[in-house]
Amino acid sequence: MPPATGRRRLPLAERREEILKAATELIAASGFKGVTLEAFAEACGMTKAGLLHHFRSRDDLLIAVLERRDELDLTTVVDTLEPVSGPAASRIVMTRFVRRNLGQRSLVQLYTVLAAEAVDPAHPAHDYFRTRLREGRAMLEHSLLSWHPRPDLAAVELLAFLDGLQLNWLRDPDIDYLAQWQSFAGRFFAV
Amino acid sequence: MPPATGRRRLPLAERREEILKAATELIAASGFKGVTLEAFAEACGMTKAGLLHHFRSRDDLLIAVLERRDELDLTTVVDTLEPVSGPAASRIVMTRFVRRNLGQRSLVQLYTVLAAEAVDPAHPAHDYFRTRLREGRAMLEHSLLSWHPRPDLAAVELLAFLDGLQLNWLRDPDIDYLAQWQSFAGRFFAV
DNA sequence: ACACGCTTATCTACCAAACGGTAGATAAGC
DNA sequence: GCTTATCTACCGTTTGGTAGATAAGCGTGT
Numbered sequence: 001m002p003p004a005t006g007r008r009r010l011p012l013a014e015r016r017e018e019i020l021k022a023a024t025e026l027i028a029a030s031g032f033k034g035v036t037l038e039a040f041a042e043a044c045g046m047t048k049a050g051l052l053h054h055f056r057s058r059d060d061l062l063i064a065v066l067e068r069r070d071e072l073d074l075t076t077v078v079d080t081l082e083p084v085s086g087p088a089a090s091r092i093v094m095t096r097f098v099r100r101n102l103g104q105r106s107l108v109q110l111y112t113v114l115a116a117e118a119v120d121p122a123h124p125a126h127d128y129f130r131t132r133l134r135e136g137r138a139m140l141e142h143s144l145l146s147w148h149p150r151p152d153l154a155a156v157e158l159l160a161f162l163d164g165l166q167l168n169w170l171r172d173p174d175i176d177y178l179a180q181w182q183s184f185a186g187r188f189f190a191v
Numbered sequence: 192m193p194p195a196t197g198r199r200r201l202p203l204a205e206r207r208e209e210i211l212k213a214a215t216e217l218i219a220a221s222g223f224k225g226v227t228l229e230a231f232a233e234a235c236g237m238t239k240a241g242l243l244h245h246f247r248s249r250d251d252l253l254i255a256v257l258e259r260r261d262e263l264d265l266t267t268v269v270d271t272l273e274p275v276s277g278p279a280a281s282r283i284v285m286t287r288f289v290r291r292n293l294g295q296r297s298l299v300q301l302y303t304v305l306a307a308e309a310v311d312p313a314h315p316a317h318d319y320f321r322t323r324l325r326e327g328r329a330m331l332e333h334s335l336l337s338w339h340p341r342p343d344l345a346a347v348e349l350l351a352f353l354d355g356l357q358l359n360w361l362r363d364p365d366i367d368y369l370a371q372w373q374s375f376a377g378r379f380f381a382v
Numbered sequence: 383a384c385a386c387g388c389t390t391a392t393c394t395a396c397c398a399a400a401c402g403g404t405a406g407a408t409a410a411g412c
Numbered sequence: 413g414c415t416t417a418t419c420t421a422c423c424g425t426t427t428g429g430t431a432g433a434t435a436a437g438c439g440t441g442t
Contacts, residue, residue, distance in 0.1 A: 034308075113308070115307075116303060116306075122225075156366055157374055160359045163354070164351035172324075180348055183344045
């Protein structure tokens with residue numbers, strides 16, 4: 001066990017991971033604009049300069065956080081991919097997604113807060129969210145194609161509801177995320 | 192007509208109004224954290240110090256903007272109050288609300304961006320949104336009471352969908368806000 | 383009409399703190 | 413002892429905010 005005080009030296013990859021994890025939580029709590037470079041550094045027990053050894057700039061850190069999240073999410077999603085289709089199957093997949101979010105409150109917050117902040121075209125993550133959400137919508141639309149009369153409307157509707165539910169859940173943790181989802185899904189997936 | 196250059200002196204109430212209007216647009220575009228005091232001032236052709244003569248601090252300006260919006264919104268809503276109840280009536284009222292938002296894009300953006308940003312408890316507008324949304328939900332729940340089997344779930348669901356739809360509409364203006372609403376409402380208000 | 387003076391909206395000049403980032407010294411771990 | 417992760421010290425800029433000077437607009441008296 002290293003001494004509690006003094007400097008701690010970690011291998012590159014390990015420290016990078018630690019920084020990304022801490023940064024994720026901070027951004028989730030206060031948005032990207034709300035966290036200073038020093039706060040990022042301090043959160044994992046180092047100085048600004050030390051952090052900048054791993055990420056060229058503050059903006060650089062942000063996109064690294066996002067890309068890392070995508071990486072992790074992708075492996076999860078791929079695991080849950082199913083060849084079947086139809087309303088029942090779609091509902092099951094989406095419900096699994098909702099359940100996963102339920103256990104990752106701070107991550108949901110990261111995306112929700114950041115996505116709203118990035119509505120501004122000048123935000124460093126604006127383009128990231130723009131393309132990412134477009135892709136997500138296209139994927140969902142594709143999976144609704146086989147059974148829904150208006151997959152285009154439905155895809156937007158489903159994503160919008162989830163976005164809004166997440167936002168409200170963050171504002172008021174008493175909201176029963178899962179029950180709200182089931183209530184919506186009951187009508188949405190009804191044939 | 193006053194000279195284009197040099198200082199312009201306005202009566203108190205008039206200048207306050209002008210500042211609030213400009214600030215509203217700026218916050219809508221970039222969030223509150225994204226706009227500096229000087230930017231607020233410059234937007235209505237004055238200096239920081241001049242602006243601070245009307246509002247004690249930057250945070251003060253923010254809550255003034257929000258309270259002003261509430262004031263304006265309230266008069267509009269009161270005009271559209273109707274004594275009737277039932278799903279059809281609720282749908283009409285909400286649709287009118289949606290139509291109004293449709294014509295006030297930057298205002299929708301103000302609330303959407305700011306509300307997400309204010310999820311952070313340290314945000315100056317956090318309490319404002321907390322109580323405001325609670326009140327709104329209670330009002331809606333009350334109006335659903337007469338006909339909906341689960342007014343509590345339904346109120347959250349409706350507000351969540353609208354929040355999410357607005358957010359997505361801001362991200363992608365090509366989304367047909369009204370059509371999306373009608374699609375959702377068709378199921379939501381079905382007996 | 384015009385000048386004078388009062389009120390106060392606005393400005394110029396300034397400040398301390400916080401910010402993102404850089405250069406070079408230092409030490410941790412293999 | 414070598415590599416390099418980390419630190420100390422510093423810089424230029426931007427930020428929110430303050431103190432005191434300046435002038436715009438109005439009322440009033442002649």
